[in-house]
Amino acid sequence: MKKVLITGSNGQLGLELNNILKYKYELILTNRSNLDITNFNETIEFINKHKPEIIINCAAFTAVDLCETQEETAYSSNALGPKNLAIASSQIGAKLVHISTDYVFDGYGIKDLNGNIRPYTEEDKTNPQSAYGRTKLEGEKLVTEHTNKYFIIRTAWLYGEGKNFVRTMINLAKTNSEVKVVQDQIGSPTSTEELSNMIEKLIETENYGIYHGTCEGYCSWYDLTCEIYRVLDIKTKVIPVTTDEFPRPAKRPKYSVLENKKLNELNIYKFKEWQEALIIYLEKDQKTYKGDIK
Numbered sequence: 001m002k003k004v005l006i007t008g009s010n011g012q013l014g015l016e017l018n019n020i021l022k023y024k025y026e027l028i029l030t031n032r033s034n035l036d037i038t039n040f041n042e043t044i045e046f047i048n049k050h051k052p053e054i055i056i057n058c059a060a061f062t063a064v065d066l067c068e069t070q071e072e073t074a075y076s077s078n079a080l081g082p083k084n085l086a087i088a089s090s091q092i093g094a095k096l097v098h099i100s101t102d103y104v105f106d107g108y109g110i111k112d113l114n115g116n117i118r119p120y121t122e123e124d125k126t127n128p129q130s131a132y133g134r135t136k137l138e139g140e141k142l143v144t145e146h147t148n149k150y151f152i153i154r155t156a157w158l159y160g161e162g163k164n165f166v167r168t169m170i171n172l173a174k175t176n177s178e179v180k181v182v183q184d185q186i187g188s189p190t191s192t193e194e195l196s197n198m199i200e201k202l203i204e205t206e207n208y209g210i211y212h213g214t215c216e217g218y219c220s221w222y223d224l225t226c227e228i229y230r231v232l233d234i235k236t237k238v239i240p241v242t243t244d245e246f247p248r249p250a251k252r253p254k255y256s257v258l259e260n261k262k263l264n265e266l267n268i269y270k271f272k273e274w275q276e277a278l279i280i281y282l283e284k285d286q287k288t289y290k291g292d293i294k
């Protein structure tokens with residue numbers, strides 16, 4: 001059995017990857033307490049000791065607003081950490097999967113020949129607008145500089161096991177008869193299950209490079225909330241508001257839609273539509289979250 005090392009294994013994606021890969025691989029699950037990826041010596045020693053064939057980096061400083069005031073700390077986890085992993089991977093010849101984000105783009109969208117906004121592809125110019133986006137883009141660059149065997153996957157609007165938008169909206173409905181949700185930010189909600197299924201397929205290949213990996217289709221946070229409440233038959237009223245009415249420390253991209261161009265061209269994995277993936281997630285989650293809402 002091949003060995004796969006997962007960093008940040010207690011996070012949303014790390015937990016799901018454990019569920020999905022454990023039947024096929026010997027997993028080495030790490031978290032900050034046994035492998036802090038910002039510590040160069042610790043990372044090199046740990047990886048040289050265990051010699052995994054594949055390393056999947058799910059560790060990151062993901063608190064987007066906190067990154068604005070703690071950019072140095074964010075840089076350590078989001079840029080130096082991936083660099084350390086890339087150096088270690090390269091030393092032992094392991095494949096490195098590194099997860100990145102839609103925040104590497106500016107969120108203004110790209111105009112097609114007819115002047116319509118189209119989704120970002122892997123070749124489009126990056127231009128992060130927040131500290132989180134800047135540090136994640138640096139992480140991408142450092143990975144490409146320090147190993148050849150990398151898969152960088154940019155994903156977006158992730159939800160799974162842990163704190164996420166879907167669970168927040170379900171919880172808010174328990175105590176509110178109405179909720180206000182932003183309707184002018186557009187993206188593709190993506191379940192950690194779908195992303196993990198895609199990673200499972202990708203790591204079997206040697207098609208290294210940068211990939212976009214999100215569920216198909218797109219919506220606003222308002223649309224997403226309406227769909228969650230519709231599926232769970234929650235009666236709380238959803239009121240659309242603008243980003244300006246909801247000021248946050250970090251600038252959010254308004255248009256975050258990514259095209260899974262490379263994945264589709266290489267026929268590696270076809271993501272489900274976001275509504276289908278959401279229903280699968282809510283069905284699995286309903287015992288914990290639906291029961292006491294109605």
Ligand SMILES: NC(=O)c1ccc[n+]([C@@H]2O[C@H](COP(=O)([O-])OP(=O)(O)OC[C@H]3O[C@@H](n4cnc5c(N)ncnc54)[C@H](OP(=O)(O)O)[C@@H]3O)[C@@H](O)[C@H]2O)c1
Pocket residue numbers: 007008009010011012013014031032035036037038057058059060061062076077081099100101102136155156157158159162
């Ligand atoms: N969540 C989203 O909507 C979203 C969207 C686009 C891209 N992404 C990317 O997807 C990946 C997975 O995200 P996620 O939602 O699963 O994140 P998450 O739930 O926040 O998990 C991240 C994990 O990384 C750990 N970590 C942070 N710094 C570390 C370090 N220096 N060494 C070891 N572990 C460290 C955290 O541990 P502590 O709890 O101890 O800090 C946490 O367990 C990340 O690369 C993220 O940037 C996420």
